[in-house]
Each structure stands twice: as C-alpha cells, then as structure tokens.
Amino acid sequence: MSVAVIFKWAYSPADAQVRSDGTLDLSRAKAAISEYDPVAIAAGRQLANDLGTDLVGLTAGPAGIDSPLMRKAALSRGLDRLFVATHSALEQANSTVTANVLAAALGREPEIAAVIAGAESVDDAAGQVPLTLAGLLDWPGLAGVSGIAVDGGALEVYRTGANRQETLRLTGPAVLAVTTNAVSPPVPGMKDILAAGKKPATVLDEAELGPVTCAQAVEVGRRPTAVPRREGRVLDGELAEAVRQAVSVIQEAGLA
Amino acid sequence: MEFNFTDEQELLLQSLDDLLERECSEQYIAELDAAHEPPTAFRKAMYDTGFLSLGFPEQYGGTPVDAVTLVLLAGRVARQGLNNGYGMELLQAMDILEFGSEAQREEILGLLAQGETPFALGFTEPGAGSDSSGLRTSAVHRDGQVVFNGTKTLITNALRSRNLLLMARDPAVSGSRGAISMYLVPTDAPGITYNQLDKVVWHTADSCEVFFDDVTLPESCLVGTKGRGFEQLMRNFEFERLVIASQCWGQAECAFHDAAAYAAQRQQFGQPIGQFQLIQQKLVDMAIKVENMGNLVLKTAWMLDQGLDLRTQGALCKRYCALSAFEVADDAVQIFGGIGLTNGARVSRIWRDTRGHRVGGGTDEIMVHIAGRQIVKAHN
C-alpha cells in the first residue's frame, strides 16, 4: 500500500509578462514545484509515516517536463519514489486531460490509501484536477482538507467549510486536496537534497499510459486583461509628510 | 567552463532562501545588531535543516560537500545582510573534529546542535596581532594539570561561548612555533576574567579582553599534540580566508542592491538620482566589484576542492574581497546620503562590518606580505 501525492511543475504568473497579443512570455520565469504543492507533499509524508507506507510522488506534463532538477526538487521533499507521466495530450492540457493522464499513471500503483493534492496550482489557480481525478477514479474527492488522521483501517479528515467545521470518515481510498496551510512544509534539508538524486524515479510515457480522448475548448481569441494604468506616484522621505499627502488624496476622493 | 549551478546547489540555495525568509529577516538582523546578540535562533534553524553539519565528516553526522557549494551558501547568508552568519562554524568545528579527543568532539557537536558558537578562538594578544611570535600566554604542564597565565585581547564571541580555543606557549620550550599548543578551555573556569571591548564593528559577535590568572585545568583540555598547536590552527587558515571573503562578497552584494534600489526611486531635482551619471558610475563600479568578488571566491573555492596550492590565491582573494566590499559599502552609504549614516539603513551596518574584515582574519597588509613573497619567489 502507498500514499500518492500529485504535484505540478509550473511557472508562476508573478514571473510572467503578457504580450500585446495576449500570449504569456515566460522567458524570465523558472518552473518550480507549484507554490502550494509542498504542503501536499508534507501532508502526504505525514500520512505515509502514520500508515507505515511509502509516499509516491506523481506529476504529469508534456515530454519536456522531466528533468534532473525537477526530480530532485520533488524527491528532496520527502518522497520515497517518483513517477513522471509524460503524454503528448498534455501539450494542450486542460484539467480533464491532466486528470486522465494521472489516473492512468496511478493505475501502476497496486494499492493506494489516498491521493493527496495541493489547494490549487500557481498558474491555473483552479484547484480542479484533483477533483476531476476523483470523478474518474470513482473515489470520494474532498477539497479544503486541513487535517488527516489514521484511525484503525479508516482515515479521519478535517475541514472547514463556509458554515461549519466537518469531521469525515473514509473507509476506502479518496482524493484529498489540502488547504494552503494544512501543514507547514519543512525546508528541504541538506541530506534530503543531496540524497534526492539517488531515489527511484520512473518515467511513464504515452505508450504505457495509453491514449487520452477528451473534448477541448477551442481558443478563438485572446488579449491582455485590461488593467488601468496607474501613476505609482512615490511618497518617500519623511513619514509625516507622506501621511499628510496620503490623507489629502483620500479626503479629496471624499472617502474620509 | 560551466558557470551554472548544479541541481543540488540550485535546490540548496532555494532551501536556504526559504529558511532565510522565515528565520533571518532584515528586522531580525537589525535587532541583533542593536542588542549585541548573536543569531542563535537562526543558527539553530540552520542546524535543524542540516546546513550546520555541511562539510563535516559523515561519522559525526555530517554531510560532505565541496567548498564551492559551501561558499555559495555562506555568501547567500551574507547577502541577507548578516555578517558571519554561516560558514565560520565549520572552520571552528574542524579544528576540534580533526584533532580533539572524543569528549571534546561531543562537546562541540552538542553546542552546534543548539545553535551556539562552539568556542571563541583565543589567539590574539596585546603584543601579538599580525605578529604571532609575540604570543606570551603561558601554559605550564605539571602533574597532569595545566596552569594558564596571560592576557588575550579582541577575542570574538568569548562572552557567549562555552569554551575558548586557547593558544598558549610552554615557557620551557624555546623558539616560537614549537612551543605553542592548542587547548579547549571552559570560559567559566576559575581564574578567567573578561573585559568587554566596545567595538564599532560586528555587534553580533562581541569581543573582549580575557585575563588568565593561574587558571588550572586537567591536561585533558589539550587539543591534539602538544607543541603542534600552531600547525593545527594553520590547517584551516586558507579556508578561513575563503569564508571571510564569502562574507565580504555577500554583504557587498546586499549593499549594492540596496543602493541600486534606492537610487531607482529616490527623487531629487525632479528625477530619480539613479539617472545622474555620478551615481551610475558608482553603481557600475560596485557591480563590477561584486561580480569580481563572486568569481574570485568561487574560483578559489574550486582550487581548494582541486587540492591546488592556495597560498597566493587565498591571500589575493581575501585582500581583494575585504577591500572591495568596504568600497562597495562606502559607495552605498554615499548613495543613500544622510539616511545611509543612520542605523535605519542597513548599509551603515554593512559599512561597519565589512570594515572589520580588512583587519580580522589577516590584515590587508599581511595578505600583501603572504602573496607578495610567493609571487616574487614564483618568478625567481
């Protein structure tokens, strides 16, 4: 039995520029493990420890996604082993295509106690893939999870909804998307980083995963999001003067 | 020639950046400097993440790593604006790990685990600064004990450390080098008194005079071999110079970025001062020095890893980095103008702390002495 954790190797929009034709310029961006995924990996590690099992990492992308840096970045965070699923369908990924590839890859693990995922990816900010994956696997899919505990042969899951705090009990496998602060991921230690390169990593390619058929939305146009130009007038220097100026602007706007 | 980081270095630096963000903020460093406190909490966090056991032999729970990676990490911590935050511990520990007894090793490793400075190096004396032959503190061995008498000065971290790594001479042995031995002495041993010195630099590592008045300890406080103290200490001098150079490089980078950011937004005469040529010239020359320091430190570290002779290179590196870092910090203060002269701007602290490195670890002039001799000899 193992615990699986899915993560994304992605660019952050904070490092991207949008061109005048609406496409994204990622030339100055560096891909990394998506911002909230280390929380998922840490939560997965905790669960795997509690269950006395392995933690298997899984990521999916087009062929170029596999690199030594990516593998080590993931393995240094507490994974026992790693699967990298590559598929040409992911050149034009949507959340269901991705979920399909992940589902096919997870089929390689004989018995999974749970699939842990992060709150949302840094680039798409949707938080959809884990839940579509649950749909494909016909497993319960729960997002907003703040804690997972082992109780005999079952899992106890905690989450806070809009109106209430819930405790849920799972007797079988599920996909659990954890909140951004479910656990505080430890900073990868020296030994983990230096040992990461030696842990097992397997690429699962299209031949092994099989074809993916999925409807696609067809792009008919795009443009940069209209953002009002703002002056960015700087108030530095003496605090009292800056505060005076800020207050006068606020008052002129009739807001104080 | 490969100038990229390896994957491991990339990940280590990312981890370090994470740790620095969590545990070593600008505010934290400023508060330490103001209160004259060492960065114990940060060091503990570094230990917990495994950074403090980098470079130690595996048998002591360490992770072997190359000098290039070490100076990259040391430089990055310095770039955060913290002087001597990381790198010096390894040096210190190595002295004991290589030459100390089992009990001494355990003591030192235990202290490192708590984020503490394992010991203060007790070398310098009123009469022995650059000239080590002036060392007079005596260590008389008799009946399984050692009695120490003498005065040390400018001993950094003495007030905070549990131990002193004391260099003392046997008065019965003539000559200089062969008389000196290395001892690990508890700072609270009866007969030792302290007088804190009011330095203008390195507030996170206070210095003091240390007076030994018939301080008597069991002979087990000896580290390594009697009479080989100086040799043992010298083993790590090259590495010490490299680490100091990395501190200079990192802090210079910090001051440079602060100054450039300030110049980009500080408005005078209707525009950012970064538009004026005199400011740009400073920034350009600062950038050149920062680049040079980095290249020199990394190349020197590479040479250390290759086992190449570092007598000249180490001295060149230390001299250049100490001098240039101070120049960069000085230009940074100038760019900041009046604010650069206040404690509110960290360039003022970097100015002070880099100034200290032109004296500590071998003065600018001693570096000339070391390298100069070698250069002429090599061309003979």
Place this chain on the structure above:
Amino acid sequence: MTTGQVWVIVTDDLIVGNALAVARGLGGPVTALVVGSRQTADRLAPVVSQVRHLAIDQDTPAESCAAGLADLAAAEAPAAVVGNAGATSRALLGAVAARLGGPVLHHVTSAALKDGQISLVRTVGGGLAEVAEAVDVGQAVLAVRGGSDLGEAGATAPVAELAVTSSSAVRLTSAQSINHQAVELGSAKVVVGVGRGMKAQADVAMVRDLAERLGAELACSRPLAEGAEWFGHDRYIGVSGQTIAPDLYLAVGLSGQVQHLSGAHGAKLIIAINNDPDAPVMTNCDLAMVADLYQAVPALTAALGGASGVSESGGK
C-alpha cells in the same frame, strides 16, 4: 443532442450570483440543481425557472452526490453546467466533467450561445490575459467565482425533490456550525488589504483600527487566508479569491503579485504602503508610500481623525 437545459449547481455557501449571471447569459431557462439544504433550494426558487433539490443524507457530505449527479448529467445532457469554485462545487463539477469527457473551465466571466456553440470568456495566467473560447453545447462545464447577490426575484419556481444515488464511502461524523458572517467584499466602498508584511496575527488589530477609521472592510492576500487563523477564505483578494472594485483599496504590507492584484483592478484608487520600493504593487498603484507599515499605519489612523472625518494634523 442536449435538452438545452442550463444547470447551475448550487451548494449551501450560496455564492452563486456570478454563476447565475453567466448561466442567464446563455439565454433560456436556468435550472438550479441544489445539492444542499431545502432552505438553500427555497432561496433559489425566486431567481430561476426550476429548482431540483438533491437532498443529502444527514451523515454524508454533499460530495457524496457527485457520481449520482454525473449520472444525471450523462442521462439528461444539459447544454451547460455552471457552478462556483467552492470545494464542493469543484467536486461536483469534476465528477460531471469526468463523465462527459470534457474540461471544467475556470475563471469564466461570461458566456453566450453563438453559432450553435457556447462562447465564453475566461482569464488565464493568474489574471494576466483574457481568453475567448468556444466549446460544444453539452460540453460546457463552467466554474464562475463569487457573487452573493442572486439577482432580481421573480416568480417562485417549483422545487422538485430529486433522489440520486449517494455514495457511502465517506461519512460525516461531526459537523459544527461556525458563526460566520459571510462578508461581501465585492460591494465594499473602501477595502484595506494586508499581506505578508504583517509579522504577527496580533498586528492585524492595528490595521483593523485604520479600517474602522475609513469604514473599510479588511481583506488579505492569499497566504494569510485559510480557515479561522488570520482571515477567512472569503477575505482574500485574488484570481482564485475575491474580486473587488472599491473606491479605495489600501494595500498594506503586501507585495502585489499579479495573482493578487488581478482581484483589485477595478479599484478607483489604490494606495500601497510597503517598505520595499521594488514590490510589484508599487508600480501598480496610484500612490506608493515607501514606509514601514508599523509606523505608517498608526500615523495614518491618527491623521484621519475621528468618525466625523475631521483630520488632525499628522506627524509629531
């Protein structure tokens, strides 16, 4: 061949105002599929043409209906299925999309029927770009964020009780109500947002004082929002959080990454307080105060004076 129905999946959070607006944009009658309480179903009755209520078993979460809902969607083939992006909705939409073999499209802002397809607009890249896409009728599963205003009330639609298979794989063993006042940031006139420049939760009190002076709502960037800790999930502004369009947005100690600011572009006036002149927010605001927020915020509060708006002179 679809039935032409436009479904809006509604869960008990009831933040489906924008989802309803998008659904109405497709023209034609809107059916609310309520996976939640009967009260929620009744709340939807005046604003849609039909309400179908999927009652959930007491001791199972709403997500237990996911497979049953997917079966229903497969059988009835609605033209489009719209929901919000809350945890439960994503699970339900995900199950539907998995069954229909198409994507769930997120950050959708509008949709229309055009040339026999569903044309929609959504934002991508953390809000950097707007993309127009076309998807087949029957393949449109859309996630639309926000909006507690359900729209103008009209005739009360009938509420039909619907039974779908419910999975027992997950049981709800306890549920404790939280006394949570849902906050509607979208309609606030003044918003004060805080970010990671805040060193400790206790420091938020200082910013709260300023917000009170301005009659403002408090909000935050993503990292500070989750659960009951610093701020509730409904107070963070950003591409996956709230979108605001106040007269004034005061951004305190936040760097202003695009994912955050994309939720605040509609603000008339943005004033940023940050000690880092290079922070992205400083070039994306109207007025940038380069200052330590721990000094600037109390100074601003004092300078703004009492509730009457009479200001005292600032500084010491």
